[in-house]
Amino acid sequence: MTTAERDERERTVRLSVPEMDCPSCAGKVTGSVERLDGVRETDPAPTTGTLAVTYDAEETDAGDIRERVEAAGYAVESSDGEDELGLSVPEMDCPSCAGKVENALEGVEGVASFETRPATGEVRVAGDADRERVVAAIESAGYEVESATGDEGGPDVAGPSDVWTSPRALKTWAGAGFMVVGLLLEFFLTSADALLFSAVGREFHLSAVLLLLSAGIAGQEILRNGYYSAKNLSLDIDLLMGTGVVSAVAVGLYFEAATLAVLFSIAELLERFSMDRARNSVRELMDLSPDTATVRRTDADGATTEETVPVEEVGVGETVVVRPGEKIPVDGRVLEGTSAVNQAPITGESVPVDKSEDDEVYAGTINEEGYLEVEATAEADETTLSQVIELVGDAQRDRTDREQFIEKFAAYYTPIIVAGALVTAFGPPLLLGGEFREWFVRGLTLLVVACPCAFVISTPVSVVSGVTSAARNGVLVKGGPHLESMGAVEAVAFDKTGTLTEGELAVTDAVPLNGNDEEDLLGCAHDLERRSEHPIAQAIVEHAHGTSNPHDEHGEDRPIENFESLTGKGVRADLGGVTHYAGKPALFAELGFDLEHVHLSTDGGQVVADAAESKCDDREDCLDLLADVVPRFQREGKTVVLVGTEDQLEGVLAIADEVRPSARETVSRLQDWGVECVMLTGDNEGTARAVAEEVGVDDYRAELLPEQKVEAVEDLTERHGTVAMVGDGVNDAPALAAATVGVAMGAAGTDTAIETADIALLGDDLRKVPYLYRLSRKANAVIRQNIWASLAVKAVLAVGAPLGLVSVAMAILVGDMGMSLGVTGNAMRLARVEPEE
Template sequence: MQKMKNNTCCNSNQIQANSCCNHTKQTAGLQTSTVATTTPSNQSEEKLDCCESETNDDSDSYDSSCTNHSDSFCSVAKEQSNEEAIKHHTNEAIDFYRVQYTVSGMDCGACAKTIEKSVANMEAVQTVEVQFGTAKMNVAAKNQAVIQEIPRKVAKLGYKAEEIGSHKDKGEIYFVEGMDCGACAKTIEKHMRTIPNVQQVTVNFSTSKMDISHSTDQETIISEVKKAGYNATLASKRARGNTAPAKLIDLSAMFVIISGLLLGTGVGLSFIGVPSTISNVFYGAGMVISGYKPVKSAYFAVKSRALDMNVLMSVAAIGAALIGEWLEGALVVWLFSLGALLQIKSIDRTRNSVKELMELAPLEALVKRGQDIVKVSVEAVTISDIILVKPGDRIPLDGEIVKGESSVNQASITGESIPVDKTVTDDVFAGTVNGHGTLEIEVTKLAQDTTIAKIIEMVEDAQGKQAPSQAFIDKFASIYTPIVFVVALIIMVLPPLVQLGTWGEWFYRGLELLVIACPCALVISTPVAIVAAIGNAAKNGVLIKGGAFLEKAGTITAIAFDKTGTITAGKPTVSDVEVFHKDETALLQLARTLEAYSNHPIAKSIVDYTEAKQINILEGENFQSIVGKGVSATIDGTTYYAGNRKLFNDLGVEPIPKTIDQLQEQAKTIVIIGNNIEILGVICVEDTIRTTTVKAMKQLENDGMKEKVMLTGDNEKTAAFMAKQSNMTRYYANLLPEDKVTSIKKLQQAGYQTAMVGDGINDAPALATADLGIAMGGAGTDTAIETADVVLMADNLEKLPFTMKLSKKALTIIKQNVWFSVLIKVVALVLVLPGWFTLWLAVLSDTGAALLVILNSLRLFKLK
């Protein structure tokens, strides 16, 4: 947040076209910005000269003074220089606070206008601009109080506003225990928003987390959550990985068992002829034990103006008791509690996907301190410390090997079960398992910055993001539930009034309808499936950054691949050596000598090849680089050359062997070795296609992928050969980096839902243009993790078919969940009106449907 002061600064007697005042100062960590107040005036078209502002290095304000304060006007430019200036006038100094927010949840430009108008109407707000394209909102206000109120105002409109630069500093994460369904999360959100010092709050049922920004103490937050009927624990105070509220579940299970025994005792007494009053005492006791928590939650839900399942069930149970149906009321409460307990235990399976990731990285590390080895917590280890990892142990932090060699199982990061050989200078990652050798590793990242830490953070963020289908269902449920509630009241009152039955009969049917009204199964049909799918993907080395991208992956019909480093290994290697004169050893000696001083990747590959074959280097002089053609050097009095065909054409060497033409047609890069008289031989260098690429392409084809497109800067012949070898359906050759974007657009214009697969850095524009951006090799590239929508942590394409299958499976399960949830409601509603349904069956249909939806979603964990 930036605070600025502007004083009247214009002299009305000095008129000059295009004059302006500068009222902003850029400070560390703050964006340069301008603020203007708008005041109607009949003199707004005048252009008046302004005094220059004086800069104060110790303040965030600019002070200006002018000789004339009456009817003074200034033109203050907005952030973008091409935007029209806003004119303002003041009669006294005014303090402005300028804040920039990110706004999520906007579907179109109309949403931006709605937010803009609503915030503009708030008292003390001077200017507001909402940009739909960038999802940003710029606000200028007179005081901090209104700044704190803005996120809550936006939240009431159905969107989320997050102050840029402050959320990570002020936001806290709490684990919330006791939520039965998505409606519980909404109840907690609404209750917490009634607290004056809470700026914004988001509760995610699927991950059981509450993200809250506030200016009060933590005890108050925990206390308020408890008032709503739930328990909150600050995430940082909970042991790492402990996401399952075991004690709460045990307590809930005990209550369910006790109330079940009381219910069974009451039924048993009624069978042996004991007066109903005594049985009702047992029923009532069972209702109190099982119903205390939901009734308490219902109270706060009503107080927060929310209609969740706790409210509807409590009304039904109390209503049943009022009309003398004590057994029905007790059975309703017991079934509800049992169903809630089973749901919590089932959904914890999806939440454990993050817990399992958290447990991968050790909590302690063996650190070298001089000659001693000391065991310390990973949080106490600093960059450049040397840590010791014994055979069979997990590596605690990211780093670079400085001593030792081993094989490391990187399955926790890349999903690849085959260990990777590691030696000095190789990178290793926290959470991976050291094989047979002892390693000394120089730490390169702190505990909170390791690759596994980023994966955990991304998975949690992704599981908390709403998919389009989830957002639609939430909106539908928010409308559907109140309507059914009103219909239930009408059913209770209207039929008896027109003599279509007794009050008790229709009151009972109205209670049934209330229980059926809560769309618990429908609300959790999407998020539970998304959490399960994203968790499974993370365990298999694929990071999916949200439900929207998970859904999108299942609709992709064309995939474009960058060639170098994606389809191919990205490292040129020597594939063939053809000798025309002398022997192979002599040719390789000349090649090593000529290429030894070149930094070109092809030259390096030749040097590496000759070193591996233990070829000696010769004495040379007069080394020269011939731009665009090759290199030359004098060896034993003769000038030799290594370069392309153009170089030897210029030298006038004839004839060029036909073998060279044949090799070039095979997409090989040809390095010709010779002198100005004859060609001695050629060395072929090529960027080989990965074996995993061919397997992945075949699998994608079998799975029905319509188009597999290769994008490359290579010439037509080379591109055609590589496309055929890698089983592509088409290719685009001779591409500059910006041409890849055009190629993506061509596929989109042809009607294909297009994904782009690249390294996440050079291909960033194409990744952004595609409907889905997929980066590969994220384990070694922080930028790749940040760039794309989906990240394949392993440096190959084998995980791509799995990702597509997982997405399609998730979409199928989401559709099954939605249709099943809707069908159950429709059947229940049809059976209620004729009186063919009972209250306990209504509860069973709701809780049972929710449980089946969760169990169906858990099938996503079985996809390998």
């Protein structure tokens, strides 16, 4: 087979395997997949739960690969070969509703996987199923599908005003009108309450007919949904209320039937209205990005024109024109122009940020004053804003501990109360000779109390409110469990570089040794470090380019050989056939340099190293100079990098990183709440001590390798139970993963940070950490209030109903309508939690 034929038959499929979250898991999956004939290459990514497989299309296919993954014990959620359908199902607003929809979607041909999000009224379906078939399945469960979109956009969210003019609302108002007239005739205008007819052994007066019409019209949706609940064997509110209406009519309790139908329908509308308010917070995020963009393109004649196109049609690399006052439609890089950009919608920064050539900008931010030309660096569905919207929606996927408890509790609560309602309705009349009508009404009331609706929605609506509130302030919380955990942390571990400090390192001092001059030292350091991606290396390279000529005589970078990064220590490479090193003093101690007497001295003062004293001629003189220079640099909080060979030191470089102005304030606020603050850094003891003293942390640990940072986090977890780690999301990934909650700084525009962290601060404002902690604590408090208030009200009603102290109307108005509105309104308070200035 030729190479061309081989390439033509080669395909790559990417699978989402969320449970593959560790190297061991990845090994099992790849081992299973690689048994297939035709598999060329496997590339697992446990951090993001994805697997890429390159295969020969004539020997195997994506279906076989999926089967091998599942054979290893791991579920495949979706693949890049599958379409995803987004559906708006506004009436699906509780876990019970979601359960019926899920039952309806089970077994639908072509549906590979699905996910219901009751807090936002969305259903996501992956696979190649026919859209009409999926919609029909959901509607067969009793829920209307209002809109559907594919990958190009999320489903629409109905606005609150739509609720009061919906078909169900109109039926409810009609039913309420009939009920009011019927009550007037029965209780106040009895002379006008004429007998219309007799049937099934009963007399039907005008009031009875009006009340029956009221129950039939207002209760139409209740009966319809109750039918689907019975069909799906779902013991939920619709089945309970539908049974109640039918039973009340059957025994001649027309007033109770009409009251139940009308008041419950109004309760459902109010609940829908309040849920839509919560959903609108998600829609507000979706509305941040403009629908169109002005793109500069070249036509067939070679002329350059400006076209206004849908933002989805803007390709990577195209130039987008953004005028003053317009929203930036894409993530990109400024090609031309300067302006102040309001980044508050993305990063939560209150002050506009100046942007000029080569600066990054984000979709959804606002160009305040200048003219900008921006090169698009991401498709519309891959921008930071689109990731935020998607992940906020996904925040409902993982259940918090409280949600799991509530669902288990509700699974026992509802059947027990239903059984109690049956005993109340039929026990006393059959066993004790009680009046049937009276005890039936009490049983019916207890049946209403059996609905755990407010109790069940108390947590998810709070999570959605808290997560969207955080997103509007530049904090991306990837799920309710992380929001819950952040409010319970007792210790926060901070990375130093880029977190407590600005992360913009610069060379502040250069001390050449052994007859070298500064240009020699910087040239050698540049060549050693230019292949490294470490921030210190980049600072050295940038400084070398700015102050000297680190190139050979032809103006090109000098060739290096055998480059090696020594993790946590420095780098090594061959220059001109001689092995050179650049790194920490500890690295040169390992090479045999006697650096034991290079310690922190008590002598103060600024380092001054003129040419005479710096050009030491032998090894001992250089070590003596280091004994004076290195401690002084370290005492000033600077990082020391030595440059040299195995036999000779060529010089010393000092690199400094400024502490963020907000670092001390952040640490102080957390400490005021009783949270222990610890700094973890790979930097030297002197630098760590200087920064720790400046920001006021309780403790610090220096000279840590990545695995030692993990050990430090684990040690803090043993002492405190719940620990948050704040870092850059890339270099600190192991420590972030080891912590209870991993928080990534400055994640806007950084896919890796957004994907790997539990929580991402989209901007670089460290003050968002105490805001996040305060929001999480308030969210936990709101959830507790909602749960216990719901339990207390249900308990009182459950006791009062059999005793005749609670009416059907009271059970609905207080236990269902009142508590649903109460918990939703309480949850919406989280939207008002703002960062403190």
